[in-house]
Amino acid sequence: GNSVTQTEGPVTLSEEAFLTINCTYTATGYPSLFWYVQYPGEGLQLLLKATKADDKGSNKGFEATYRKETTSFHLEKGSVQVSDSAVYFCALSDRGNTPLVFGKGTRLSVIA
């Protein structure tokens, strides 16, 4: 079945540091890939997405590129801020009538 594996947290960075959260997936066919963010006490918000190979999703300074050859969708940001502290979930969706499959989440803490 489909699955997502992402960097185990927690990840702690200083402000303005470079961020990478790894995400690899297993899926049949050509899934769409997503990164969601969950701020403390809130639900999930879509951060970015990519629907086909070599697509780059970007939002709020975050980027991720759909790499079919390595089955990866790593999340990056060049300079993190304290406000980026949250839990980040990588997810995939096949094109059928099935729900998102989530990774376990990575908790990011950014300290000033």
Next chain:
Amino acid sequence: GAVVSQHPSWVICKSGTSVKIECRSLDFQATTMFWYRQFPKQSLMLMATSNEGSKATYEQGVEKDKFLINHASLTLSTLTVTSAHPEDSSFYICSARDFRKGTGIYEQYFGPGTRLTVT
């Protein structure tokens, strides 16, 4: 963008009582909604898939008689936790799926979650 609301945002109830949580898609119609449960510092666990006008499909290990799901319209699904106990305390999140013709994919939009505490 697509908005999903949940009500209430938090609820405290006594053991043995039932609690209903509503999930609404505000600006689109959702034939499919999902209910998730999230324990502290953990990922989301899919509980069930709710299809409008039909019975919900529950994931393995989820008691359907305890977690009653009704999806009576294209914009509303409800989760009722019956005879709640302290172990049911959790963060419950719903999501609604919308098919985007532009991208040709289904996208899921999440509600803000409902924190349930059973005393």
